[in-house]
Amino acid sequence: xxxxxxxxxxxxxxxxxxxxxxxxxxxxxxxxxxxxxxxxxxxxxxxxxxxxxxxxxxxxxxxxxxxxxxxxxxxxxxxxxxxxxxxxxxxxxxxxxxxxxxxxxxxxxxxxxxxxxxxxxxxxxxxxxxxxxxxxxxxxxxxxxxxxxxxxxxxxxxxxxxxxxxxxxxxxxxxxxxxxxxxxxxxxxxxxxxxxxxxxxxxxxxxxxxxxxxxxxxxxxxxxxxxxxxxxxxxxxxxxxxxxxxxxxxxxxxxxxxxxxxxxxxxxxxxxxxxxxxxxxxxxxxxxxxxxxxxxxxxxxxxxxxxxxxxxxxxxxxxxxxxxxxxxxxxxxxxxxxxxxxxxxxxxxxxxxxxxxxxxxxxxxxxxxxxxxxxxxxxxxxxxxxxxxxxxxxxxxxxxxxxxxxxxxxxxxxxxxxxxxxxxxxxxxxxxxxxxxxxxxxxxxxxxxxxxxxxxxxxxxxxxxxxxxxxxxxxxxxxxxxxxxxxxxxxxxxxx
Numbered sequence: 001x002x003x004x005x006x007x008x009x010x011x012x013x014x015x016x017x018x019x020x021x022x023x024x025x026x027x028x029x030x031x032x033x034x035x036x037x038x039x040x041x042x043x044x045x046x047x048x049x050x051x052x053x054x055x056x057x058x059x060x061x062x063x064x065x066x067x068x069x070x071x072x073x074x075x076x077x078x079x080x081x082x083x084x085x086x087x088x089x090x091x092x093x094x095x096x097x098x099x100x101x102x103x104x105x106x107x108x109x110x111x112x113x114x115x116x117x118x119x120x121x122x123x124x125x126x127x128x129x130x131x132x133x134x135x136x137x138x139x140x141x142x143x144x145x146x147x148x149x150x151x152x153x154x155x156x157x158x159x160x161x162x163x164x165x166x167x168x169x170x171x172x173x174x175x176x177x178x179x180x181x182x183x184x185x186x187x188x189x190x191x192x193x194x195x196x197x198x199x200x201x202x203x204x205x206x207x208x209x210x211x212x213x214x215x216x217x218x219x220x221x222x223x224x225x226x227x228x229x230x231x232x233x234x235x236x237x238x239x240x241x242x243x244x245x246x247x248x249x250x251x252x253x254x255x256x257x258x259x260x261x262x263x264x265x266x267x268x269x270x271x272x273x274x275x276x277x278x279x280x281x282x283x284x285x286x287x288x289x290x291x292x293x294x295x296x297x298x299x300x301x302x303x304x305x306x307x308x309x310x311x312x313x314x315x316x317x318x319x320x321x322x323x324x325x326x327x328x329x330x331x332x333x334x335x336x337x338x339x340x341x342x343x344x345x346x347x348x349x350x351x352x353x354x355x356x357x358x359x360x361x362x363x364x365x366x367x368x369x370x371x372x373x374x375x376x377x378x379x380x381x382x383x384x385x386x387x388x389x390x391x392x393x394x395x396x397x398x399x400x401x402x403x404x405x406x407x408x409x410x411x412x413x414x415x416x417x418x419x420x421x422x423x424x425x426x427x428x429x430x431x432x433x434x435x436x437x438x439x440x441x442x443x444x445x446x447x448x449x450x451x452x453x454x455x456x457x458x459x460x461x462x463x464x465x466x467x468x469x470x471x472x473x474x475x476x477x478x479x480x481x482x483x484x485x486x487x488x489x490x491x492x493x494x495x496x
Contacts, residue, residue, distance in 0.1 A: 002456075005295030006050035006286075014285040016059050019206065022283055023171060025274070026202030029194065031187040034175040035207025039101050040087075044208050046479070047223045047300040048286065056206070060107060060173065067171040068110040069102055071095055072140075072181045075123035076116050084178060088471050092126050094177040099135065110167055111136040113174075115182030118142045138163035140186055147261045154265055159192040180231045184258055188265060195269045202274070203262065205255075205281045210235045212249045212279050213287040219300035219335045221250055226307035229327045230320060241277035249279040301335045302458075305342045308332055309481035313464055316484040342481065344460035347371055349483075352462040358487050360384040362478075363458040364391060374424070377407050381461065381469045382430040388457075389434075392450035393443075401444050402433045427472040454478055463487040 023030050036044065038060075040053045052058075060067055077091045084094055095112060102109050112130055114123055117139045127137045140162045143153055152158050165186070172190075174183045187203050194201040209224035221235050231254075238251040240259060255278040262281070266273035275281050290296055308328035314320035332338060340346050344361040351359035351371040360380040361371045370391055372384025386401055395401070410429060414420040425433065431451075437444035455477030464482045465473075473480045 002049050002299060003292060003295045004050040005290060005292035005299065006048040007289045007291050008050055008052050008055060011051070011286060011289040012055060012059060014288060015055075015206075015283065016062065018283040018285055019059065019063075019204075022202075022204045026200070026204075029167075029170050029172070029199065029201040031172045031174060031190055031201060031203045033183045033187050033203070033205045033207070034173055035179070035183070035205065036209065037178075038173075038175040039098060041208065043223075043227055043303070044286075046306075047220050047296065047303050048290065049295055049299050050291070051286075057102075057105070057107070061105065063171060064107050066169055067173055068108045068167055068169040069173045069175060070111055070113055070165060070167070070186070071098055071109065072113045072115055072174060072176040072183045072186050073126075074116045074181045075114050075118065075120045077178075077181065078114075078126050079120045079122045082178070088467070088474050091177040091181075098175075098177065108169070109135075110169075110172075111138055111165055113138050113140055113163075113165060113182075113186045115140040115186060116142050136166075138165045140182060140189055143185075146185070147258045150261055150264050153261060154192060154268065159189040160196075162189045162193070164193040164197075165190055179228050179233070184255075184262075188258075188262060191265055191269065200269075203281070204283055206283050208284060208286050210250045210252055211287040212238075212251065212282060212284060214250060214290075216248075216250050217334060219297045219304070222331050222334055223300040223303045223307070224252075226304045226328055226331050229307065229311055229324045229331075230314075232323075232327075238277050238279045241279045244276035244280075249277070251278050255281075297335075301337045302342060304328065304331050304335060305337055305339055305345075306479060306481050308339060309460075309484070312484035313482050316464065316486075342458070342460065343367075343369060344458045345481070348460045348462050358461065358463045360459065360461045362388045362454075364388065365453060365457065377404065377411075377424065378430065379422075379424045379426060379469070380463075381427050381465060381473075382425050384459075385427055385430060385472075386434070386447070388454065389447040389450045392453050393446040395443050395446060399443055401441070401447055402430065402437055406433050406437060426466065427469045431472070451476060 038056050042053050044051045045053045073091055073095050082091050099109050112135055114127060114137060117123060130137050143158050146153060174187050176183050191201055191203060210221040214221055216235055216237060225233060225235055234253045235250055236253055236256060238249045241249040259278040263273040311320055311324045311328045315325050344363050347369045348359050348361035351373060355373040357374040358380045359371060359373050361369055362384055363369055370384060370388045372380050372387050374380045375383060390397060407425060411423040415423050434444055434448060438448045457478050459473055459478050459480045461482045464486050
């Protein structure tokens with residue numbers, strides 16, 4: 001459906017080389033901040049077609065005997081139950097998931113760092129929960145006037161009040177469930193504490209976006225702004241890099257703002273800073289691995305549209321500010337697209353207009369658009385999912401994959417015994433019913449075999465879906481967007 005635009009093998013080779021060079025440069029101990037998603041960077045795979053979501057962790061596996069991982073999570077994100085948009089789980093739950101994922105492949109997770117700590121009750125509860133599971137937890141306190149008050153920050157009353165994270169290996173990888181978690185502050189705090197203990201340590205940054213050697217307004221970089229609209233991040237030309245080298249390099253506001261702090265800290269440790277600009281801190285080779293610029297531009301424009309819908313839904317749910325949606329609209333204008341340029345959007349809207357009810361549209365790998373409508377037996381998502389599986393399996397549209405005799409007992413169970421008011425089957429229930437039918441029905445078995453082909457397909461719903469339907473689409477690897485409106489005017493919108 002989408003042509004490739006990124007050479008992942010070249011990326012792994014160049015990136016690994018640069019990381020090893022940076023470790024050798026400091027020679028003792030290196031705090032390596034990993035920006036973006038370390039284990040499953042789906043944003044990168046969407047805007048750089050050909051990028052593998054696990055590329056970063058594959059590089060770490062080559063150095064697993066000398067590396068340990070510190071996972072950083074903001075107490076503020078715990079307090080407000082911030083969710084990962086791609087997985088639909090909260091940051092605290094994702095922290096547990098990441099610990100398990102790293103351990104399962106042999107990577108050592110040393111501890112968890114809770115940042116922006118101000119005594120939040122939910123953060124205390126999460127710390128107790130981790131410690132009960134024998135995970136070491138350290139607190140990084142909120143520092144007033146950060147990052148501007150350098151003399152206070154780099155002092156016993158600033159970084160000095162933070163817990164010292166005890167590490168045992170020379171490469172310390174600092175990562176987080178998402179942006180704005182406080183990874184860099186954790187690294188800087190550790191450099192301060194290491195210096196106090198007479199230990200030489202360095203810092204480097206591994207962050208894919210923005211890509212420093214692409215134009216400032218390149219759609220790939222604008223897609224990064226769209227992904228971090230809730231943080232109000234802004235891409236900008238690195239002024240320190242321009243002054244030092246006379247060349248333009250793209251960075252973003254938080255790195256530029258924090259650079260004087262890092263530079264001042266290095267001056268205290270080494271007598272001079274090893275970096276002349278925030279761009280110097282990075283080890284990002286992604287820009288050298290783009291093989292089809294047009295493909296990456298098109299993919300990034302689509303990602304900005306998806307982010308717009310996500311922000312609009314969050315606003316409708318009371319989880320975002322209006323300015324976030326305004327920013328997404330501005331970014332769409334900058335790349336010259338509108339919501340209807342997402343192919344599944346007009347298809348879903350047209351189907352909803354024809355039926356007078358909610359509708360869902362999916363784009364198949366060959367570009368074919370499949371739709372589904374609400375019926376007495378199935379929700380629009382379930383109907384569309386079954387229609388898509390029929391199409392992929394070459395099954396005639398008139399074939400019934402799940403007999404009413406199977407659906408009706410499930411509806412009776414839901415309404416009469418489980419307290420549900422909606423008798424229509426959700427996507428998870430449809431898949432269970434389909435798997436039962438597959439035991440005796442060859443068509444149902446063929447349909448089940450098509451599920452893996454849905455990964456990467458686009459989906460749009462004319463109403464906000466239930467969490468269960470949203471999760472099913474995400475687990476199938478599909479890119480879901482929704483119109484910012486509910487099917488009903490109820491205040492609570494659960495699975496029922």
